[in-house]
Amino acid sequence: MSADVIPFRLAIRHPAHQLKLKLVGLLCLSVLLAAASALSISRGAVLIPVADVIQSVLGHGTQRSDLIIWTIRLPRTLMAGGVGASLALCGAVMQGLFRNPLADPGLTGVSSGAAFAAVATIVLGQNAFGMAATNWLPVTAFTGGLAVTLLLYAIATRGGRTSVTTMLLAGIAIGAVAAAATGLLIFMASEQQLREFTFWTLGSLAGATWHKSFIVFVLLAISIPLWPYLARGLDKLALGEADASFSGLRVEHTKAIAIILTALLTGVAVSVSGMIGFVGLVVPHILRLTIGPSHGLMLPASALLGATLLILADTFARLAAAPAELPIGIITACLGGPLFLWMLLRDRRLMSI
């Protein structure tokens, strides 16, 4: 490959074209997101033409379509977008932090902690406080996820230095304990509780409300000013922690921000929608193979593409078995698994696993 015949994948990353192509790329992803949102709002048990959707969102809709869109479809689409963006963003951050393309948001222990808290709420909570306990599930799942992350962070930090390897391995150990405790509670659960928990682990956006999507978006919005800082830090961390530090990075500071941010974002996402796998793993991968590994572009692009993919998956979940709904985790895993495998085999040489 000579210097003047550069494939597109590299051309987009050449400093001479960088800014322009970066904007074009983000614009394309935004258009894709808008299209997916429009599709998601218009399709469902009742089909509303896209033109009517636009009318309604602008405030000129009919009463009937207004009702469906504003109380059911819009909050759900927003939540799907917010959760997808959060998960994909956290996946990109985790992969950068752990310097491993196989990392996913669950690595900080959020998933195992949240799953344990969820089953505890469903089983123990319902036994003690009745069915109303389930209403608290988002709060307990979030708290459980965050608690495990902070515990892991404390275990992996000695003398002001956090070892991400220790964190990863301790995460496996604590995850095993949490899984055992979860298993014990499942053993104690009634048929109904078991069903409830199983659905929660498969993930669903059926519980979407304006309130929940608001929380997801506020947290996401608060994180945006941190993206450029994180992006530079994660780029430098690709050199290894020692070299990142030599190049002027406050490594511990970057790691702390990355870990806390992903714990919060993933915690909120898991608490409102259950466990949705593969979005955080696959989206950064797709992007790395097309626009390159630079996090400055990767973080916003991950958020946009993650939102798009989860909105589409949710639309499919609502339509595939209508009027019933498929758990969305099934769809993301069915799409994500083979896609991931395909990418892995196609571009093996570019990844260091």
Place this chain on the structure above:
Amino acid sequence: MITVENASFTRGRRTILRDVSLSLGINELVAIVGPNGAGKTTLLHLLTGALEPSSGRVLFEGMPLHTWRKDHLATRRAVLSQSRNVSFPFTVYEILALSMPDRTNRRHLQSLSETALASVGLAGFGARVLQELSGGEQQRVHLARALMQLAATRSAAPQMLFLDEPVSGLDLQHQIQTMQLVRQMTGDAFGAIAVIHDLNLALSFADRVICISEGKVACDGPPATALTSELISRVFKVSTQSLPVPGGGRVLVPDMHPAKQSTTTDHPAKVIS
């Protein structure tokens, strides 16, 4: 200017460096030599702040190294370390940009990149993906990155370059090219410190050689006086001859078959077998 004051470093029960005191100036090319496991790399880690001494201290420009802000320190010194694997498929341009201060002008960045790449003999490699280059080429990309980090903030303030085995894994041409490059930059408020295995490279290019043996400084001085045959046989357990080179200077030739000679004198019994 970097000063090591009575620094020791222990890992577990093993003392790797024992009460080392040194002062390294900003206008010299210093070669750190010594056998495997002597503590060379540990010394370099202490000098760069990658490790903190178990006792004693390391001062950079009079201030303890760990009290420096990382971004300020990065403008004053760069490090080419031994770990050179990058976790994601970055292009060479992207790698070079990683060591730049946060707000570097795009055009300035590009011109610095081209200069740095040309200086390590990799002109035209900018758009290539790092992992697709050979090991030696990747190593030179990292050298270019270190040079660029300092060039970006070249000012009146003195700067230092630390190199951990900069020529290991390079072919002969690039070994010499790399050492020449570092040699040319040294002086004029620019100091370089390199851990080197090849004693002849140290002899030909360094202003000063520090030999580390069993955690202590075994010699310290200009190469001609420091690297004596007596010292080399004591520290490296290899006997050498110092031969003059036409055109000036000298070269160390190790005795490649020491067993034949030494056994006849030291262990006569073994000759029989």
